[in-house]
Amino acid sequence: MRPLTEQDIRGSFVNCSKGEAKRLAIPRDLEERPWDDLDFLGWRDPGAPDRSYLVTERSGRLVGVALRFPSRQRGFLHRSMCSLCLTTHPGNGVSLMTARKVGTAGREGNSVGVYMCADLACSLYVRGKKLPGPGSRFEESLTVEEQINRTTDHLSAFLDRLQS
Template identity: 65%
Template sequence: MLAATESAIRKSFVNCTQGEAKRMAVPNDLELRPWDDLDFLGWRDPAAPQRAYLVTESDGKLVGVVLRAAAHQTGRVRRSMCSLCLTTHLSDGVSLMTARKAGPGGRQGDSVGTYMCSDLACSLYVRGKRHAGPPMPEPLPQPERIDRVNAALAAFLRKVAE
């Protein structure tokens, strides 16, 4: 992914108003992000941990979506798998992330969801730059795993845009 500016990130959101995009908490360390290793930029809002944001490139332009993480059940140890990168996490490492649909559907309350790494670091997990525990054997070579993440993300974004 190419490095993005705060202004470009704010303009990229398709499922929120301009006012909401103006008020969102954009990371202040954009210049330190490992852009070459990112398929998308994802972050959680420090003031509202259930709120998350995802920005990626699609057809040569930035596309951003506002996400909401479902509350985790406490007291249960479980393994969960991210639908994007297929990384398996213990406990609360995977969250159901929902996005309000863009356009009229979203204004009527329609949303779509998928299970994602809670820290939105799928790009780093698939490249072996971050680990969620003992690695599980992966038969696909890394370039194909990266393609799989991008295909799953594109499918999710298409559902948001419908």
């Protein structure tokens, strides 16, 4: 992914108003992000514990999505799998992220959801740059490049549902 600026990020959101996009918390460490290893930029809002955001490139343009997730805690022994990168995490490592649909459907309260890594670090897990913990990645016959393609395909499918 190419490095993004605050202006790039704020102008990319498709499921919130321009005012909401203007007010959301942008990561302060944009210059330090491992852009070459990211398929999307994802971050949690430090001021709103139930909100997170995701920005990716699709068909040559940026698409930003505001997400919400439950603050309910799961037991440490519970394990869940991310629907995008297929990494399993204990406890709260995976969360159901919901996003308001684009356009009229979203204004009417419709949303779509996907189970994702709660820290939105799917790109780093797939590449082995961040480790989720013992037993969290299973041995795959796919190459890393194929796993990256699968993750981006799953993200695209989510975004398609969001925009339909």
